[in-house]
Amino acid sequence: MKAILITGASGGIGKAIALKLASRKQNLxxxxxxxxxxxxxxxxxxxxxxxxxxxxxxDLSTTAASQQVFDETQKRQLQIVTLINNAGIGSGGEFAELSLQSELGMLQLNISSLVALTHLFLQEMKARKGGTIINVASMASFLPIPYMTTYSASKVFVRHFTQALTQECKPYNVHVMLLCPGLTKTNFNSAAGIDGKVGQRLNAEYNSSTPLQTPEQVADEMLNALDKKKHYIVSGKMNRMASRLSALFPNAFVAKSFARSYRKNSQ
Ligand SMILES: NC(=O)c1ccc[n+]([C@@H]2O[C@H](COP(=O)([O-])OP(=O)(O)OC[C@H]3O[C@@H](n4cnc5c(N)ncnc54)[C@H](OP(=O)(O)O)[C@@H]3O)[C@@H](O)[C@H]2O)c1
Structure with a gap:
């Protein structure tokens, strides 16, 4: 049976995508x-x-999970025509003070499992000469964000990996798309343990100019972009403007002003 696989589908953006795809009568x-x-x-x-x-x-923060998910789809004779690598978690606060184990678990989830699932499912898509892979990065992929250091770097990986893979997959008709949401009303901050003061300090600069999106809005924008066969979508008008603006400033300058703002808001 043909189906679309969505990681991180129990809540937030992944669940919103699942609801929209279900109303389009897609098996999931x-x-x-x-x-x-x-x-x-x-x-x-x-x-x-x-x-x-x-x-x-x-649990995609463990090394064996991606292979287990793939094997399970094989066992159930599911043909994954679209893979949506959405599951991800954040972390915030001073890097030196964060738990190394949870930082590494986040990298396994945000990067290694995304790479593993992409590699595993791509083999059949390549052989079939068709399929779609959507990877969820973030507005954080455009900026080095101090006090969200590992998370923002993990999303840079997702963005570069996906944009390079997009070109590699063109000869065999596998469509690859990158989704970069901005701040979205989900469980993300609370799952990352940054729903308190750390989150306020982190978002102080960005939040003032950029309205939060709902997961449904992000899912709608993603599906519209996919319908138009786009390879890249930043969701939200203000986020699109901010992503373009970010290219005009040197990374070192951006990191310095984020760090200053965070420290100022910590006083
Ligand atoms: N919300 C934002 O402001 C925002 C902004 C930019 C980018 N994003 C990105 O959007 C994606 C979705 O985030 P969200 O905002 O929807 O967050 P969310 O509401 O916290 O949802 C995260 C989803 O990932 C799953 N998940 C978390 N850890 C997992 C693990 N170890 N193994 C398997 N699944 C796991 C969660 O389900 P379980 O807890 O059941 O495992 C949940 O379904 C992430 O990649 C995030 O980086 C979010």
């Missing part, structure tokens, strides 16, 4: 850690849209 495979949430969503979507929705509970 939902991946995240929280099995109860996945089961509930799968049952709800199956019932309302008369589609097939499967789920695989997996």
């Amino acid at each position: 495979v939902l991946v995240a850690r929280n099995e109860a949430k996945l089961k509930e969503l799968a049952e709800q979507l199956t019932k309302h849209h008369r589609i097939s929705v499967e789920y695989i509970a997996a």
Whole structure:
């Protein structure tokens, strides 16, 4: 059976994408850690849209999980026509003070599992000469952000990896797209432990000029971009302007002003 696999589908942007795709009558495979949430969503979507929705509970911050997810799709004879690598987590605060284990777990989730899933599912897409891969980066991929140092660097990887892969995949008709959301009303800050003062300090500069988007708005923009066969979408008008502006300033200058703002807001 043909299906679209979405990681991080139990909440936030991933869930919003799943809801939109279900209303387009696409069969889905939902991946995240929280099995109860996945089961509930799968049952709800199956019932309302008369589609097939499967789920695989997996912790993608572990090294073995991507292969397990792939093997499970093989076992269930699912043909993944579109892979949406959305699962991701943030972290904020002074790098030296953060837990090394959680920083490395975040890199496994945001980078290594995304690369592994892309590699695993790309083999069949290449052989079939067709398929779609969508990777979710962030506005943070345009800027070196002190006090969100590892997270923002992880998203630079996602952006460069995806934009380079886009060109590699063209000869065999696999469409690759990069989605860069800006600040979006999800569980992201709370999952990253930055919903308190750290988050306020981090977002003080950016927040004042950029309205939060809803996950539904981000999902809509992503699907519209995909319908138009785009390879790259920054969601939100203000975010698009900010991403263009960011190219005009040297990285060192941007990092310095973010660090100053964070420290000023810490006093
Ligand atoms: N919200 C924002 O402001 C924002 C801005 C820019 C970019 N983004 C990016 O958008 C993507 C989605 O974030 P979101 O805002 O929707 O966050 P969210 O509401 O926290 O959702 C994250 C999703 O990822 C799953 N997930 C987290 N850790 C996981 C793990 N170890 N293994 C498997 N799944 C895991 C979560 O489900 P479980 O807890 O059930 O595992 C959840 O379904 C991320 O890549 C994020 O970096 C978000």
